[in-house]
Amino acid sequence: MANPVEQFKIEPIVPLEIGGVNVSFTNSSLFMVVAVVLATAFLTLSVKGRALVPGRWQSMAELMYEFVANMIRDNVGTEGRKYFPFVFTLFMFVLFGNLLGMIPYTFTYTSHIAVTFGLAIVIFIGVTIIGFARHGTHYLRMFFPHGAPLATAIILVPIELISYCSRPFSLAIRLFANMTVGHIILKVMAGFIIMLGIAGIAPMVFLGGVTVLEFGIALLQAYVFTILTCIYLHDAIHMH
Amino acid sequence: MPQFDTTYFASQLFWLYASFIVLFILLSVFALPKIGGVLEERQKRIAGDLDKAAQLKHEAEAAIAAYEKALAESRAQAHKIMQDNAKAIAEAADARNKAIGDKLAKQIKEGEGRILAAKDEALGHIREISTELVRASVEKLTGQSVDDAQAEAAVTAALGGKA
Numbered sequence: 436m437a438n439p440v441e442q443f444k445i446e447p448i449v450p451l452e453i454g455g456v457n458v459s460f461t462n463s464s465l466f467m468v469v470a471v472v473l474a475t476a477f478l479t480l481s482v483k484g485r486a487l488v489p490g491r492w493q494s495m496a497e498l499m500y501e502f503v504a505n506m507i508r509d510n511v512g513t514e515g516r517k518y519f520p521f522v523f524t525l526f527m528f529v530l531f532g533n534l535l536g537m538i539p540y541t542f543t544y545t546s547h548i549a550v551t552f553g554l555a556i557v558i559f560i561g562v563t564i565i566g567f568a569r570h571g572t573h574y575l576r577m578f579f580p581h582g583a584p585l586a587t588a589i590i591l592v593p594i595e596l597i598s599y600c601s602r603p604f605s606l607a608i609r610l611f612a613n614m615t616v617g618h619i620i621l622k623v624m625a626g627f628i629i630m631l632g633i634a635g636i637a638p639m640v641f642l643g644g645v646t647v648l649e650f651g652i653a654l655l656q657a658y659v660f661t662i663l664t665c666i667y668l669h670d671a672i673h674m675h
Numbered sequence: 676m677p678q679f680d681t682t683y684f685a686s687q688l689f690w691l692y693a694s695f696i697v698l699f700i701l702l703s704v705f706a707l708p709k710i711g712g713v714l715e716e717r718q719k720r721i722a723g724d725l726d727k728a729a730q731l732k733h734e735a736e737a738a739i740a741a742y743e744k745a746l747a748e749s750r751a752q753a754h755k756i757m758q759d760n761a762k763a764i765a766e767a768a769d770a771r772n773k774a775i776g777d778k779l780a781k782q783i784k785e786g787e788g789r790i791l792a793a794k795d796e797a798l799g800h801i802r803e804i805s806t807e808l809v810r811a812s813v814e815k816l817t818g819q820s821v822d823d824a825q826a827e828a829a830v831t832a833a834l835g836g837k838a
Contacts, residue, residue: 457682457685463683464687466696475702478702482713500707500714523702539689549687
């Protein structure tokens with residue numbers, strides 16, 4: 436039985452080094468590029484016809500656009516419009532990473548903590564900058580809610596500070612853990628099918644169900660990642 | 676777990692940011708304005724069609740109002756013409772009735788005059804005839820001849836002394 440975590444192994448395809456730092460083009464990088472190409476192709480080719488009554492592909496592209504646009508409008512408000520391209524790119528990047536990973540023999544770049552944390556920390560820093568740019572030092576009120584007695588500051592401020600600073604970690608770990616665990620389960624189940632021979636029909640049925648569930652999780656985690664970004668943006672723009 | 680192997684952390688971050696920035700540029704320059712344009716165009720088209728429909732409805736309502744006004748006017752005019760005609764006919768009929776009535780009244784009066792004259796004349800002859808009748812009757816019944824004076828006296832007595 437193959438090691439279930441072997442699928443997460445990063446293999447360099449083109450070894451590369453810039454300024455003494457290893458930036459090799461790996462299987463992870465390959466699927467990021469594939470995701471970029473597919474997402475761009477999907478979103479440009481589908482609306483090429485500019486049909487008044489959309490076809491299947493155009494409907495899907497429009498659906499994605501309106502889905503993210505509504506998400507921003509509902510969670511951030513009208514000030515969120517200028518962040519729409521970033522949030523949409525984020526959604527597409529995570530969604531395509533998750534979905535590409537569901538194809539056998541592919542690499543799931545969203546199952547790596549380095550990638551999810553790399554995204555989360557950019558969002559965290561960006562949101563913090565937006566908060567301070569909009570509210571100045573008043574943004575520090577985030578850590579001490581209005582109306583709370585001053586004496587409670589000694590407890591509330593550290594709690595709020597910790598909760599604020601744990602955002603990138605929860606964001607990164609949620610996506611990474613979901614993707615990793617899902618793929619491990621799929622791999623282990625697939626191993627059982629081979630091991631049990633004819634009795635492997637039972638884990639195969641189970642695997643079918645889990646695969647459907649994993650597709651759901653792929654969509655859901657992309658959605659969760661994006662909507663949390665929207666909520667953080669909302670906090671930065673409107674405060675609590 | 677390979678996830679915690681730091682060997683490729685730098686590589687992953689480098690390619691993550693590189694591909695993310697490329698995707699961001701591609702989407703915000705090419706894809707998103709296009710999709711947004713299509714959606715906006717459709718929205719405009721629908722709004723335009725709705726406006727046009729509202730305008731056409733308005734026009735139809737105006738046409739109906741004009742038609743109804745014309746209809747009401749025509750009705751009023753027709754009514755007036757009918758009334759005028761009826762009045763004219765009634766006047767003409769009245770005039771004719773009156774003329775005929777006058778004529779008839781005149782004729783009746785003339786006729787009455789003639790009847791009266793004829794009656795007077797007839798009454799005037801009654802005494803003569805009666806006298807003659809009396810004389811002839813007496814002569815026939817009695818065989819005696821009666822003279823005119825006697826007969827006339829008898830007639831006068833029978834008529835109640837009236838001459």
